[in-house]
Amino acid sequence: MSKSKRLLLPVALLTAFPMSGCSTNTLGTDVSCKVFQPIRASTRDTVATKRQVLEHNRAWVGVCA
Secondary structure, X not given: OOHHHHHHHHHHHHHHHHHHOOOOOOOOOOOHHHHOOOOOOXXXXXXXXXXXXXXXXXXXXXXXX
């Protein structure tokens, strides 16, 4: 086995270990309530669209309020 092949694994490990320490845990970081807000239906909306708006707002209240 050549010297370069014997050094490949230790070099790869020494490179990977410091990079793994920089990862962050994003579990629990939910910004959807800051981005999404309740919406209002227009008087020109169809009945189906008004139902969808109502469902969206109920879901938002259930998650964010």
